[in-house]
Amino acid sequence: MGVVGRLLGLGPVLLSGVIILCLLVAFSIPALAPIAPFIGIILPVIFLGVLAWRRAYPAAVGWLRGRVGGESFWNAALPDLKVIKVVTTDKGLARLHPMAGKVVLLEDRAGNGYACKVLRIADVVNSYETTTEEERLLLLDRMAKAIEGLGDVEAKLVIDRSPDTGESAHIILWSRIIDGDEKAAVHSVESAAKTLQRSMDRIGITMVDDMTYLSPSVSLRAATIPGRRAHGLALAISSIGTAASSAMCLGPGAGPLPIILLASGVLGLMVSQKLLKASSRATCRECLGRPHVHISLGGAEAYQVEPGGILKEYHRGYVVYSRYLAFTGNHNRDLSHDDIERRLPMSLKSFSALLYTLTDFRIALHIKPQPIGDTVRIALAKADFYGMDAQVGGALSGYYKAGRSMNLADRIMRGERPYLISGVVQVRARVNGQYMDEARALDLLDKQLREAASFLDTMNISTREVRDGWGAVLANRFLYLPLQETALEYNPIPRIRALTRDFIAISPLAFRRRPLMPKEGLYLGRDEMGRPVYLNPSLLPNPHVLILGPPGKGKSTLVKTMLFRLEQLAKYTGTGRPPAVLIIDPAGEYADKAEDLRAKGLKVTVIDLVKSKYNPLLLAGLEPRQRAARLVDYIFANIMPLDRYQAGVLFQAIMLAYKKLGGIDEYNPETWTDDRAAKATFKHIYDYIAWRAEQAAKAIAAKGGSPELDPAVTLLTELARMLTPLAIGSFALDRTDITIDQLIREGGIVIVSFKTRTVEGMQVRMSDELQKLMVWSILEHIHSYMTSLHAEEGVRLIVVIDEGHKFLQGRYETIPLGQHLREGRKFGASYIIVTHLPKDLPPDIERIVGTIFIFGFGHPGEARRVAELLNLTEEEYEKIMSMKTGELYVKWIEDPRPLYFVFEPDEKALVRRREERLWQLYRMQ
Ligand SMILES: Nc1ncnc2c1ncn2[C@@H]1O[C@H](COP(=O)(O)OP(=O)(O)OP(=O)(O)O)[C@@H](O)[C@H]1O
Ligand SMILES: [Mg+2]
Known part of the structure; x- marks a missing residue:
């Protein structure tokens, strides 16, 4: 029966079933009898019309609509490339990860196609400042040159940012397979990858093999094809109807028609059964032929294409909606070098504004270098020609065109590079069922798409919205694969679409890289992308910490939170216990937390220097x-x-x-x-x-x-x-009363407080001199004690000096705190210095601490000073002026870039509000 079905084609069988059904209905109702022949014609025409409308999408889209597995997407997205293979090129790497050291081959039957490889941009290893414009220009230029040096291999850059995975940037490299010579293509893509890695390494950017970007699906998963299933069901129903109604008409004198109808009904039923069975399995025509590997794009479980250019992706249990903007080249090439130079800061600004606005997006750029010499020659010739034309014919537009060509030649001669650049921006929204439903997601996408378009427009990059399902499939494919059109096209006369600086703002280097900081340790809070921020003195080359901020911004709360989470550092001390802590607590605010800290299982000793003499x-x-x-x-x-x-x-x-x-x-x-x-x-x-x-x-x-x-x-x-x-x-x-030995041997947390003393009902403060004497001599003693021990890696003792403004300034600049910090490190002493202003500090302290935390400074002068300490950009400087309690910047000595994060205080570390205290008093009575 399958053979009959195949011979007839499914369409005709279905159609004839429908026609027979219609005729039957029409003939069985006497009133309709006269128009029966018309119904027999009109209905099939309507049916065909519907089918034709559906065909407006490529046939495969019908499958995609029905949540077909990733492999079907490949068949749809690469109709010309039927064979997908993975070859191993580096056995050593392959041992590390199933996809590392591999190249994917995408081929058609004639052996043409691409060898494809993906590299990921890992953290910037050297201390590169990546947000200043000059650096960005330099880095993009170097990267463009690196890509240029890849020969026949082409590259695509994909920048991704999402709330769950953070930022990433990939470079997809591919080389054409010509006449079935897979080996040559694999070789050139591999060596291009190595060249790229080496040259990026030189500018401090590590690129690692990351084929997981094209994650392999291990086996052909069963997938249903509801489109076909619907056909099968329709056929089954109509066949049953036909068979049943004709069976009723059977009898002597009914003629041969009911018998024919009955037969066709039974036939239809059998075909429908085959169809339904076939639809329960995804069909890859190649599965019966050559052995090959199926790959799904980006780890999605299934795709579904919606009209209006929306791609619905099922991913780890939630639904991701995407919409796309596409662009090729831009209008910046009309501008002169100087114009561009002037516009650059604005472009960079608007791009970083775009980054702030969009949180879930992906940008892919296909960068294809153009020959420089030819481009300049042609541009100059054009300028000549149009110039002459304008002079002779007086056409004003000639001057304009000549100027444009001159600009182009000028910019290239000044060192910019011509590229053929096409790009796709994907904006995404995730439906998680809680506060984002489908309608809101689509609304959000619409808004974000328009926003992205207008930002890119201010950068003179004109975009086109993708509005149809097939366009969305192609745009999505652009994010993962070589774009067929540009990859296969060879244009001997260069068409210059863009110059280096035009796209500078959307280079991956424009992204705010996360500084190289500890990835584990004591939890502090989260950065803008929601990634956790940790402090881990033991893992840093220099364990000392400086905390600056105006009064009331939460400095002490930060330190108290560290105490409450001290247990998280136990792993790193080597003893299995958290490091010992000694706190200089002039306000007695840590002493107030002693009970809460003890409740956490920490050993706490409070020493009141008024009672116990030091x-x-x-x-x-x-x-x-x-x-x-x-x-x-x-x-x-x-x-x-x-x-x-x-x-x-x-x-x-x-x-x-x-x-x-x-x-x-x-x-x-x-x-x-x-x-x-x-x-x-x-x-x-x-x-x-x-x-x-x-x-x-x-x-x-x-x-x-x-x-x-x-x-x-x-x-x-x-x-x-x-x-x-x-x-x-x-x-x-x-x-x-106490010796330093007792203080330090005590272990756990030792809080040294020197509260006021009550004399006849009056509060008598310890004089400033005495306070200084106490603190300094304790610090001196700690220092000589620690340095008399054997040297040790890791942090043994954390010394906290809060309210540093009271003690850190002496009459002369001879406070040996700098010496303590410099020498203490080797003996496992870590200092946490807390104060208000940079000028409270003895000289050079800020240069020798490993970690600097700075809270918001509203005062412009002070903000300027700390901006220098943190190496803030102008934008960050503006930001630090309006930061609220709990928001801060942290900077590690090894990395010139600071990180903004929101600190999550421990509940117990917060000072209870006055009202709450009063309420408590009230309840106590
Ligand atoms: N992240 C936060 N969220 C909410 N409240 C906070 C936060 N951080 C601190 N606070 C509250 O702000 C107030 C001031 O905090 P804290 O005493 O830590 O400031 P400080 O910077 O040490 O000030 P000073 O320099 O005067 O000692 C406290 O009441 C504290 O509970
Ligand atoms: Mg404080």
């Missing part, structure tokens, strides 16, 4: 003389206006205290212990200096002199006065 005289691993010298030179000289004599006295006093009180012998290392050093305190030093001042005054008075006028006495008295706050009053340093 002794700056501890040796912490240094020799007594060194400690005394560093205390005097780095710390005291920075806090108080010491002159040389006073510094000398202070040094002597410290050494004396070590010796007399602690029994520390300068020449015997056995005695250099903190147990001994702890016995000397500032109370003693103050007492000693005050005693010396008194003695000196007495001596002068004994000689009949006047002590007030004696410079030495004055200096001593003054020194004693300056030291008074360290020795007298509630903050006096008269005991040693």
Whole structure:
């Protein structure tokens, strides 16, 4: 029966079934009898008309409408290329991934077609700044030249951005297979890929083999073809109708007609059964012939083409709608070099505006270099010709045309390159069932398409909207495959469609590349594309962190969030435990979080320096003389206006205290212990200096002199006065309650807070000098302690200095914080420095930290300063001025590009609002 069906063709069988049915109906109703012959003609004509309308799409579109698997798409998209093969060219790579090191061959029966390969642009390896215009120009130029050097191999550039996969850029390379010589084509496409990789590598762009772009479907999947199934069903129904009605008419005297009808009904039923069976399987005619591989485009499960140029794609459970814009060349070639130069910033701006506007799109450019010499020669000849024409005939348009040709020649002679460029922009919308339905998706597509068209228009690139189903199929094919028209066409006279600069804005390098930052670690938030941002001091070459931002922008919240997520760093310390943290917390705001942190399973120790006295005289691993010298030179000289004599006295006093009180012998290392050093305190030093001042005054008075006028006495008295706050009053340093060893050995999180002290109901603040002394001596001790340990990779201790503006500035620029940072790294110390303004910092700190976080700065001058630190572009500078709490830039020392991201604070890290607190108080009563 199948043979009969094939012989008759399905159409005629179906048609005859319908005609018979119509005739039957018409004849069985007496009133219709007179018009029966007309019905027999008109209905089939209408039917044929409908079929013809459907044929307005290529036959394959009928299948596509019905969710046919990817392989059918290939058959439809490449009607001329029937054989798709994958050949392995690099066994080593192939072991890494099923599609790596492979070339796809697309061939027709005569052995013509293409060898095709895909490379992906991986992260930019070297530290290239890719957003300044000059750099972009340079990079695009280099890339264009690289493509130019590929010989007969052509290239297509596809830039993709979607919310779920982020940005990517691919280059599809292909070489023609001529006369069935597959080997030659494979060889040339492979060597072109290597050349391209090498030359892009030189400008800091890594390109990797990525054939997954054309993902192979492992086997021929069963796919139904509802179009055919519908035909089969229609035929079955009409056949049953025919058979049944004719069976009723059977009988003596009915004549031969019912018998014929019955037979045709049965015949139709059998054909329909074959048809239905056949429609349950996708048909690839080649499956019966040569062995070959089926490939689906872009990993979609199925495509469906809608009228109006909409492609519906089924992908991982959701539906993606796409619409297309196409363009070939542009009008920029009319402009002169200088015009272009002037327009360039605008084009780049409008393109980056387009990138902000569209979130889900793909741009493909087919770049085919044109011969330079010929192009210039022809352009000059044309200019001559039109110029003469204008002079002789006086046609004004001649001048215009001559000018245009001159511009062209001029631009090429100035180093621009002529290309034949065609492109497709695909905008997509994903229906996920939640807040995006089909109607909204189509609406969005429409809007985005118009937006994209108008942006490209401002760049002088005129686009054409794809409005029909077949156009959409071809446009989609353009994104994956060599475009047949341009690839096969050979035009000996160059048609210049574009010059290098015309397309500069839409090069992949125009995309904001994601800086080279840790891909795992402590979770901070998400960037604009929704990709996670991590901090991981252990993985960075330099673990130090600087956090800048005006008050109230969330700096401390950021640090607190880090504490709450500290566990996420446990993997990287080598001990399986999170690194120890020591926090300098002058406002006591971290101490407030101690309970919440403990609830997270972290070990937290809060040390209140008002209650537990800390002794700056501890040796912490240094020799007594060194400690005394560093205390005097780095710390005291920075806090108080010491002159040389006073510094000398202070040094002597410290050494004396070590010796007399602690029994520390300068020449015997056995005695250099903190147990001994702890016995000397500032109370003693103050007492000693005050005693010396008194003695000196007495001596002068004994000689009949006047002590007030004696410079030495004055200096001593003054020194004693300056030291008074360290020795007298509630903050006096008269005991040693904790040592640095205890602080660090403690492990977990140690919060050093120095809240105010209440005296008779009044809040008494620790003086600024005392605060500085405390913080600096703790930092000094941490430093000498850490550096006395053995060197270690990885982060052992994180030191947080919040409210840096209070401590980081000394009287002189001799705060050794820079030294701490530089040397601490090797011993596993990581510093997190938090402050408001760059000028709060000791010199050069911003240059030696590995990571800089900067919150929004509304002040133009300050914003300018931090823009310099972050290497912001003009646009980013404007952005940083209007950034809200929680939005920030982060920059890694290794990468000149910063990354904008929105920080996701831990719930517990946020300061509870006042009202909430009041509410709590209210509930407590
Ligand atoms: N991402 C955020 N979302 C919502 N609120 C936030 C966010 N970050 C911080 N806050 C809130 O903003 C306020 C100020 O935050 P925070 O104390 O961290 O600022 P700061 O930059 O450390 O200020 P200062 O320099 O004065 O110490 C707090 O009430 C905090 O809860
Ligand atoms: Mg703060």
